[in-house]
Amino acid sequence: MKTKIIYLFLICLLMISISSWADSFENNALDLIQKYKNLQPAPVHNETGNWNNIMHSNRVDPMVNCMPYYYSWVGREITIWGNVHWGDDETGTYEWDVDGTIYSGTVTDARYIAVSHTFNTGGLKTATLTVTDGLGNIDVDQVSINVIPIVDKQQRINAAIEDGLRWLYLNQYATGYWYTTGEYGVGTTGLAVLAFEENGHHGNNDLDEDIYAETVQLGLDWIVNSNGTTIAIGTQPAGDPDTDGDGIGVYFSGSVYANGIACLAVAAGDQPDKIIETGALAGMTYYEAMEDAMNGIAWNQTDDPSAGRGGWRYNTYYDNYGSSDNSAVQWPVLALHAIEENTNDLPFHDPIIAPSWVADELQLWLEYSVCDNGSFGYTYGNYWPNNAKTVSGMASHYYLETAQTADVIQNALDYLDIHWTDPSYDGSWYAEMFYGNYYALYGLKKAMEFYDITTFGTGPRDWYEDVSDYLLDDPSYGQYVDGNWPNGANWFTFTHGTTAVSVLVLTRGVVTLQPVAVIRSSSLPQPTDTPITFSGQESYHQDIEEFITTWEWDFDA
Template sequence: MKRSIKWRWLVMLAPLAMLAMSSVEAAVNVRVQPSGDNVTTAYALSGEQRILFGNVEGAAAYECRWQFSDGTPATAWAAPGATRFINTTHTYASAAPHWARLTCRDPGNIADTDSETINMLVIGTDNLNRQKNDAIDDGLRYSYNRILTGGSYQGCFYGSGQYGASTGMALLAFENHGHNLDSNDEDIYKAVVEEGLACILRVYPTAINMTNQACVGDPELGDTDADNDNKGLRFQSTNQYYTPFMMMAIVNAGSLATGQSHVVNYGNAAVNGMSLYDIAVDTKDYLVWSQGDANSCVRNGWRYWEHSAGPDNSANQWPALALAEAATRWGIDSNPVAKTQQDGWLTASQYPGTTGHGGGFCYTYCGGANYARTAAGVIDHQWVGTAIGDSRVQRALDYLERNFFTTASDGNTRNFYAMYGFYKAMKLYGIPDDNFRGIDWTQEYTNWLVNSRQFTSATYKGSYFRGIYNWFNTDFDTYVALAILAPEVASLPPVAQAGPDQSVLPGTVVNFDGSTSVHTDPTKALFVFRWDFDATDGLWWEAGPFPAAGEGAVGVTASNVYADTSSPEDYTVTLQVTDNGGTPANPDPAMTDSDALNVHVETFQVPPVPVTNGPWAAIPGVPVTFDGSASFDPNPGDTITSYEWDLDGDGVFNEVPDDGTPVAPGVVTKTFPAPTSGVATLRVTDNHGASAASDAEFIAVGLAYVTDYVNCWVTRTGRYTYHYGMVITVENIGDAELQNLEMTLTGVPDNRTIVDDTSLLGTLAPAAQAATACDPGAKTADISTVLNRRVPFGGTWEWKAEFDSDGTHYVIPNLPPLAP
């Protein structure tokens, strides 16, 4: 029997089923998207309809259903139309953590049940990161539905009509997002990589007998492989366009250890019994061998066919890119003579000059450059080992900068062929994602790609990407766009909280506290806090690693003293927080966020500061004390001369009797005869006539209060999460009967999430108690919450009480409990 509930954070909402089913009777196994260990938390937009899906694996005729965290009724148990794609749509109205759960079972043995839960953080305000995640969602879901599930090409992907190259590009899309042979077995996308590799290694490899070449010499030199068997591997045909895409998919399929240990046995004699690493080595040998072998042995490269005498920079980039990937990923280097030949070709095919076409790369010999071929030239330079400071590389980058926003067919914008070449050039040379010659190229590309999606019919259950200037077709464009949007899904960011604005006197110490800053991804942490005390002279961290005296500080808290300038001054104080990206605990790139506050520095007096003992909770008929005696004036020698209260929220202070009865300076009392809620505000004035009012704080006067919390049952829902059914005791602490009492849980501590929130308790006599319903056997409860042990405790429980008493209907919101 298998019974489990497994939790994952939502990353792309795009599942893929295991295509190879066991012939042995197996227990039900549910997977959903997202899955795996190498993915990043993503989030959805409130009010947006999402497609949710998973798959089920095993041998029984299953029935499945979906459940949701927002109170929406679960779907009925039903046999899925397709076990590899069990989908539904759902819209979450509120901005909060939510979940959807897919459960499947064997109807003949319901103990054989498995569930997977998709957890997602729903946000209320949209941003580019969410849109990027949504685009990846749709694209991977579309790509999943384009896999061939039968026939001789099973496991390959639809595309340009050439399944090999399309499958290679599709696998790169999945692999670039962390789904590969190293993924956890619960990663639903791992099957895509396995099936895609199985197809290209079953259908396309051909063994090639190689001989030494006149220019390159021995194509097997340059790596650590010792077979020296004069054998190479070609995929699909002698056209140099196809083999590189499949080779890149192979070397990105996992770590070097995986490549060396994963042995192929898919029925193709050319590769049976070889490891993926050995296959990559022999493919490298073939690509070196197939390089042109002419041109006086000083400027050879690749064209569309083996040993073409005249290279061109549209086909030339793909073997070079595959060889660069093999060297970077698995340390498989190439015969250096092949690089020397390529270097000569790059010099010959670059357009002269520094304006117009200058610095760009041409198709063959230069008649005119374009963006895609110039990006290819930069890729090729990186493979041959040209330093980024070399004038040839710099002139090419100049060309790419000048034409970055070009929209013509030979330009960059919305031309996926050109965009992919530029993306790889930036990655290979390590040019920052947010700064190519001052251009935030990743944000520009994300904007373009997000807006290039087109939605299809329900047949594809998703959406695809389409460039204005197409690269083959919808399928291939989609795989390319997804690869560019890698290496990872846009993460939830850190959030800097610099604190409230401040008004101070010159010469006084001003304290800053960034401790309320948070990271919205619970798996990551804040690492560095930087403070800049005055934005008018720039942010110090843009100029160097350390602040000059008086410019700023590093740390969660900081302090500064502002001098008297003989006139009131306003200073913008900036807090920048950086997370722990780039560390073993968080290998994702570091992310930052900034927040600012205003410090107003007076040259004369500043108002006093009102301080109250609110908020307040009480019962009807008992006096409530409103105490403002802790208020203070920050000016030395100044005093507070007036304390004024507004207790009925009408904006008028010290009304008699609405605003209470004075007891002492700053202290008043007021009795509320019936349940109610409202706000109180304190205004203080000093001996100079300067005044300030507190924020309105809540008053809650009720008869029904929660006095006790008891756990009735608990179910572990994840490694750190537990679902608690609770029994809540409610007491009528007044002297009147309550009818139709309804208690609603509206707030919980920070480490909990509300699942079930309302209990109908009926009539409650004075001093009587009632308990909410809970059934430990059925695992149901009126009130239930999920506890996350990774989140620190903080915050309080809050309730809303609604009841009738003495012929009046009362609703008391934000009612704090008497019990802790």
């Protein structure tokens, strides 16, 4: 009897210990998250490179490039800039002719030959940069600047994007990366490269036509050559991930987050046949690297039925991490979508498609992690939901081809509508979208973009109008004059990351510039039954090359 009592006591003690350990483990994990949530990881620079070695052309004479087409308005001081790749001589002078105003001097920084200028009239302006080297060789380039008479929000957005790209250009290291090396470097560099790519700047563009082409290719080379890694993969419980049968997967970071971002940048690179020249992936093409990256993501999917089967979490080099969370899941899902989307119509290449069982497994995870209130939880349903995880769940459902009309999407939109302006999750340290969480803003943009949602909820709520107002003008998290955005409150706590994300969130693809009606009257107010003169002659088209062809007055008589 005494022995049984001792055994019973030991069993109870063991159960209490396990429960206590589990609670302690969860609390410690949350403590660590809170401890590091606002820390800006100290930059590590293995090899920053030297821009002087890069700013050379393969020509005898210099090669001059101007900034991209720019947007501004009357009375605003702007920066007009260009660069020069030197030929046989590395010294010289510049002259800017800005709509008849001349600025000149000695070139002190080949990457950034900049002047400030204010246009006092509207119209399509031109700025011409001429560089003469020490041997008398000359090259010239020109940029157009769209100056509208009255400040317009779309014009402000266009200018904000260009100013952000310029800041990223100026803050890249010569070896190709942004901010730091390691996990944060891969993620930040992937976001920066993607910001340029989504605005039409690709590494294989003509260097003499696109001032950012070199910037993009340097970033891609650093991601692929310096960070590309292979790993042996094999059949998983759900199926075989190895679609090309070579027995390997590829990843660019041991972090699921950073790796997914890097895949987005490489997949959008528009260079499927480019051969990787150095590093572990040397000899592969971008297309082959992307197929193996997709295979690696499939192999990495969690298959433990007791701990978040069908999702992903933290590290890329396990075939089964053992758990999943919706903060991490969106990045491999976004990568899978980007790889499939960008290889769908390639000439001479088959589309890269993940095995069907990957989507089947993901469906299990989404069903497991959805919450009763329509949101999505962290590691399981009804646990630590917020806007960031909810838009992650929406994006994942889009990959599964879940219809926008489905209850799970409509319920998620209802949750977002209710919690749209929440400062944080239940008053905790975790900031929400409009309080410095740029990470959540990117997830929101992707989910809304996927489902082509303009408005939703009560009002209705125009998500892009709210987000763009915030990124342009918020006193704490709006854009700085230099073009960058402030450090964030969570995850993207450093300006290189927040700037790249903000450009991506503001970028909507092709935006058609519209005519703007301007009504003026110099005879207001007037008594009843007195004629009033109105004029619309100050109306204009945002696109200087278009014209207002018809007009109509509609008075409420």
